Amino acid sequence: MIVSLQRKFILISAISIFVVFSGIFLVLVFFSNRQLDRTMDTLADAISFNDGVFPEFDPAQPSQPFPYDNVITEETRFSTRFFTVWVDDAGHITHINIDSVSSISEEQVEDFAQTALSEGTRRGWVSDYRYRVVETDTGSTLVFVNGTMNRSMSGRLLLTAFLVLLGSAFLILALIIIISKRVVHPVAESYEKQKPFITDANHELKTPLALILSNLDIVEADVGKNEWLDDIRSESERMGLLINQMVTLCRMDESDTPLALADVDLSVVVDDTVSEFEALAADQKKKLTASVEPGVHCRGDEALLRRLAAILLDNAVKYCDAGGEIRVSLRCRHHPVFTVENTYVEVDRLELDRLFDRFYRADKARTFTGSFGIGLSIAQSIAKKHKGSVTAYKKEGVIGFRAELKER
Template identity: 40%
Template sequence: MIKKLRWKFITITMIIVTILLVSIFVTLYYSTKTGYRQRSMDALHTALKEDFPANNPPPPRREETPVLIADVGTDGTVTITKNRLADTDSSDAGALISLVNEKRKPAGILEEQHLRYLRGNKSPDGRIRYVFSDIYAEQNSLRRQIVYSAVIGFCAFAAFFLFSFFLSGWAVKPVERAWEQQRQFVADASHELKTPLTVILSNAGIMSQPDVVPDEANRLRIERIRAEAERMKQLVESLLTLARSDSGNASAAFRPLDFSFVVNSSIMTFEPLIFEMGKRISYEVDNNIRISGDEKKLRQLADILLDNACKYSLEGGLITVGLTASSGRGAVLSVANEGKALTEHEIKQLFHRFYRADPSRSDVAGYGLGLSIAESIVKEHGGEIRVESEEKGVNRFTVVLPIGDLIEK
């Protein structure tokens, strides 16, 4: 949980940093682009008015942008008034004017020629003026700005990532300390409760004998004490299992094993119980699927999923178990049951401790810890577990575990 909280902190920080960096660089880019365009258009408008009779001629200004001025007479003759474009000959003016006329816009850009153009209105003598400005340097400058922004952005992103990584460790320390204290308390309390519970069960077992307590009513009371102590012992063992998993000190004896045998053994154990409950089971388990893991814990995983399916399936409902091997995915164990369809909210909460998807069904035994233990076992084996619910009420738990070599059949 602490790792998830820390990475969530880092993710939020980096999203904010990314938005800020992108906003800054985009703003700089478009402000620079707007400045270049404005200077270029000023040069074009100034060139458009050159040598034109007017009552208020524009004031002289220093020419900053190379321009080409071409006038087209009424007979289509092209006259070059000024040419300051380094790579454009006067003979190219006709072709440029044709490209401008094809665009049918009074102002725009000729991308391939790296030119910005402006077409004026007809003068009193019928001429039309076309002016062109060189924007090659402008385009190069904008491209360099994009590259520099990308490099600076990447370096800034990396620096902020390192900063947020170390900052997150400092920020979650109080939470980590509280979580560790809580985990230690649960582990210590669970461990300390095991001994008195064992003593209670042992003495209750002795006292339930007819020769020790002849009165049947008292023996019944003792049996109830023993039953409740047994339930409490199961709860304590479940809490202790989760506490060990949280601390990373769970003792798992990993070795190559036949996962098919483990699943089949669990099915054989639950099959009579399922029939007694008036429900049905169908299973299809591929043979000789080898994985590396703790056999005891994997058996517990299969038992938890089958027990959950038994508890929450409808009367007469079908429980389906499948185990297949896939080279791309691994060993895939699925347990499905016909029951009440789960909502999206319930699916998200399902693996939380002490959560019961249907609180109204108080007659269902359990504490809401089984699926939490199943999830911890799956994570310990490097796998994943997910839940799917169909509208028809079929709830399916799917476990994917890394697969070992398949035994030749």
């Protein structure tokens, strides 16, 4: 249990770190792309506002028709690779200026221009070129600015940020793994103290119960049976059953408790369990039907698996409506699946998420029906021991339990 708790703590911490750092990286990617687009748009605007050629840099003039935004300097015109395309109102290319770029042909320029026009947007990317479309009196002017260097620089910065975040995540996770033992230490200490407490409590409670029942036999031998003595015996036996179930549940929680693993024929286990409850169901006028797929095997503890089946069937018989129906099913797909359903008119009032809580009873008055509200908790613990699960579900007038066993 403690090891499982430590692993859950580490897993939750790892997921939290992944989510936070992934969010940070995505934010960096978003703002990096926005900044790249803004820088390239500033260059494209400068060229488009200057009739398709790069303007002379003159920061002394405050009435420049385009924003500098600290992007354009005296050296920018010599490092910027761009070309300009003019098209008429019919979309035909009338003129091309590729004086500032040498790695592209006129045919490629025409393809880029047609692609940009087909996009129907004022700005965008075509390959490694950021374009700007400006409407004119005679048609449109398309300015394409090469963003290879800017993209490469942005990519390197993002890669650096990714490696820093990844390294930080591993470092934090390593520290969490180291301190996780300290974090769960109070729980481990409390759990270790609980073990002898349960054992001692079991002994201390069973001893007086045994004396009560022994003295009860002596009294009955002297005065004979009567309703008061019967009540004492009934409540004492009930208390003994509760103690046994509590001890069983505590032992199931101990992760180091070994299982007697063997190949178990679940089909035989379920058939035997159904046969045991058929007479009880028939006596209560409840119909019990079973659909068991033959040859379903599982590697597990046969005694515990029989107890799991018995708990679910016992629960179904107890809470099935008078004259109702109980359906049992066992099948195997990727792993064995065992389901038990029973009719229950008040199914809509059930809190499915609480059915496996210890001592939970749907009956708020807690009228004793032979159940303490521990059985389903034991069933769930048995399933977890076999790397499986038990879940509850409901549909119209029916409550069901589905047990999946994955220890094969």
